[in-house]
Amino acid sequence: MSCSRGQANPDTQTKLRLFADSGGYCQRPDCANRLFVDTGSKNIHLAEMAHIIAASGDGPRGDASVSQEDKGAYGNLILLCANCHTMVDKVPEDFPDALMQDWKRKHVERIAALFGAFEYSDRATARKALEPALAENRAIFEKYGPDNDYRENPESDDAKAWQRKMRSIILPNNRKVLAILDANRRHLNKGESGVLEAFRQHVDDLEVKHLGEGGNVAQRFPNGMNKILLEEASGS
Incomplete structure (x- = not known):
């Protein structure tokens, strides 16, 4: 580009x-x-x-x-x-x-x-729309992510596979998740709204690192994303 x-x-x-x-x-x-x-x-x-x-x-x-x-x-x-x-x-x-x-x-x-970026009628349906992208990213991270043994050898096949899958799968999936959550903000409680904004910064950092200027600082995936929209709304 x-x-x-x-x-x-x-x-x-x-x-x-x-x-x-x-x-x-x-x-x-x-x-x-x-x-x-x-x-x-x-x-x-x-x-x-x-x-x-x-x-x-x-x-x-x-x-x-x-x-x-x-x-x-x-x-x-x-x-x-x-x-x-x-x-x-x-x-x-x-x-x-x-x-x-x-x-x-x-x-x-x-x-x-x-992306399925529609406003859904309830939290459960919105979560169902998110789940495939989150699950795919999680599976890729667990198998190829930088916490695996190859981290000491950035030229290994696993490291190269991680970079490929980051650009072709994880980054587009992240944008899909953001689009769905932004369309369904009314279903988020106060705590989940904070998790969404932390995830947005995580996505931006990853894109700069892997597509932009190659920065090395990236906010980690927020733990709350794994449970967002799963439980009944509370704490709003």
Whole structure:
């Protein structure tokens, strides 16, 4: 997801927001290409950040009246696979900026639906929607997580598998869990609301570490997440 266009180059937080909104898929509605692919030996990304209004005035959908800073802002960027990026830039007259903005909006709505990010009628149903993603992440952590024996050998096969699964499974699952909880905040008691915000910081730290600037500080997974929405609401 690289870009080298000076002030039109998005910052780390913008890149992470684009990744979160994509759900790991190209944001062109008719494209189902995954942006992060586990090949078996490596986890590769096919994601490319496309400027809706080109970074240069004479580029695809160029507009010299738009500042470089605005061109690098979240609102002017869309995350596409390499094929779709090439297509929209080669024939920009067929892909005006309004169309691409509509793609992005519809994709965010579609991902929310795929995530099951609906407001459910009760706590038990909301918890049921969360459980598959939480269980999958827990199983991966227990088998491949950094607390296992390989921690002294970051080049081991298990360490590499952990990195692949972090990017292709755990990070997207985290965003799914956040989306469902945010849609069902009314079912959370006061303590659970605090757990949700701690989990949000955990997710942000992991994304910066594994997708952004490679920071080494990450808030640990909050213990309360394992029981969130499981018991009857209390302490509100």
